[in-house]
Amino acid sequence: MSTQLFEELGLSMNEAKIYNALLTYGGSGVSTIALRSKVHRSNAYDSLRRLIEKGVVYEVFGQRETLYEAVDPGKFLEFMEEKEMKLKNELPGLLAIYRKHRAPERAYIFKGVEGMKNYLREALKVGVDMYEFGAKGGWFDPRLSTFTKWFLTEAKRKNIKFHHIFDWEVQEKAPHVPVAVGKPYKFAHKKYSSASAVEIFGDHVVTFTGLGFGKLEDDFTIFVMVSPQLAEGYRLWWQMMWDFLPEPGNNKRGRGSKTK
Numbered sequence: 001m002s003t004q005l006f007e008e009l010g011l012s013m014n015e016a017k018i019y020n021a022l023l024t025y026g027g028s029g030v031s032t033i034a035l036r037s038k039v040h041r042s043n044a045y046d047s048l049r050r051l052i053e054k055g056v057v058y059e060v061f062g063q064r065e066t067l068y069e070a071v072d073p074g075k076f077l078e079f080m081e082e083k084e085m086k087l088k089n090e091l092p093g094l095l096a097i098y099r100k101h102r103a104p105e106r107a108y109i110f111k112g113v114e115g116m117k118n119y120l121r122e123a124l125k126v127g128v129d130m131y132e133f134g135a136k137g138g139w140f141d142p143r144l145s146t147f148t149k150w151f152l153t154e155a156k157r158k159n160i161k162f163h164h165i166f167d168w169e170v171q172e173k174a175p176h177v178p179v180a181v182g183k184p185y186k187f188a189h190k191k192y193s194s195a196s197a198v199e200i201f202g203d204h205v206v207t208f209t210g211l212g213f214g215k216l217e218d219d220f221t222i223f224v225m226v227s228p229q230l231a232e233g234y235r236l237w238w239q240m241m242w243d244f245l246p247e248p249g250n251n252k253r254g255r256g257s258k259t260k
Contacts, residue, residue, distance in 0.1 A: 009076045011056075014039045014047040019056055022070035029065045054079075110222040113143050119206060119222050120151050126202040127158050131238045133165040133188070134197035137177030137214040144216075152180070165241055167193040167213070174214035178248075186245040200235050203228045 006016035014037075021037035022028070030048065034041040048068055051057035056075050060067040110118050116138065123130060139148045155162075162181045168190035170177055178185050199206040203226050210220035 006076075010079060011054075012047070012050075014043055015051055015054075018044060018047050019051060019070055022057065022068060023073065027060060027067045027069035029067055033068060105227045107223070107225045110224065112220055113141065113216060115222050116141075116144060116216065116220070117147055119224065120147070122204070122224070123199075123201050124151065124154050124158065124160070126204065127160060128202050129161045129163060130199060130201040131163045131235060132197060132199045133238055133241055134194060134208075134211075135164045135166045135170070135177075135185075136197060136211045137166075137170055137174040138197070138208065138211045138216050138220070140174065140177055140180065140214045141216045163238075163242070165238070165245065169193055169213055177214060186242060186248060188241070188245065198234065198238075200231055200238060203231045205231050205234050 003011075003013070003016035003020045006019055007013060011019060017037040017039050018033055021033055025036055028036070030041060030044055033039075033048070034044040037044065039047060048057060052059065056071045057068050058071060060069055110116070120139070139151070162185075164178070164181060164185040166178060166185060166187050168187050171187060195209060195211060197208045197211055199208070205225045205227070207223045207225075208221070209223075210217040
C-alpha cells in the first residue's frame with residue numbers, strides 16, 4: 001500500500017512508512033520494522049515514539065524485546081473529527097479577524113480545480129441566488145465530481161437557486177449539466193458563445209477564462225471582484241439578456257442565424 005494516504009492524514013514520511021509496514025506485516029521489533037519500512041533504525045525509534053504519542057501505534061512488552069503494533073486505521077477518522085471540531089469551535093473568532101481586515105471592495109484571483117472549489121465555497125458562504133451567463137458546466141469537470149455533489153447538496157439545503165444562461169453548445173456537448181443544476185435556465189444564441197463566463201452572487205462578480213463544456217482547461221482562471229455597485233450593474237445586464245432570450249425549446253434561431 002502507498003504511504004501517501006498516511007502522509008496526507010498527518011504522518012511524516014518515516015512515520016507513514018513505519019505505520020504502513022506494521023499494518024501490512026503485523027507487530028514486530030524495531031530491527032524488523034526498520035528493515036521492512038526502509039527507515040534507519042535510529043530514526044525508527046524517534047518515529048515510533050511519535051506514533052505512540054499520536055495513538056496510532058502501541059507497545060507490547062515481552063521477555064526478549066518490545067514489539068510494536070499498528071492501531072486500527074479507523075483511528076485516523078477520529079483525528080479528522082477532532083480537528084474538524086476544533087476548527088468549528090475556533091471558526092467564529094477566526095472569521096471575525098478575517099472580515100475585520102477585508103476591504104469593502106476588492107479583487108483577487110483563483111486558479112485551477114482548487115480555485116474552483118474556493119470560489120464555490122465563497123458562494124455557499126454568501127448564501128444567495130447565483131446568476132451566470134456564458135455558462136458551460138465547468139462545475140462538472142470529472143476532477144470535481146465529489147465536491148460538486150456536495151456543493152449542490154449544500155446549495156439546496158441553503159435554498160440557493162441557480163439562474164443560468166448557457167452557451168448554446170451545452171445542449172450538445174454537456175446535456176447533463178442543465179438537468180443537474182435545474183431550472184430556471186436558457187440558452188444563448190450560438191454566435192455569442194465564447195471561452196469565458198460571468199457569475200454574479202451577492203456583491204461578487206466572478207469572471208472565468210479557460211472553460212470547456214463540462215470541464216476546466218489547464219489554464220483555467222477565476223477573477224473575483226467584490227463590489228456592491230458593480231454586482232448590481234452586472235445583474236441588470238444579466239436580466240436584460242434573460243428577458244430577450246426565448247424559453248428552452250423555443251430557440252429556433254439559436255444555431256447562429258441572424259436576428260432582425
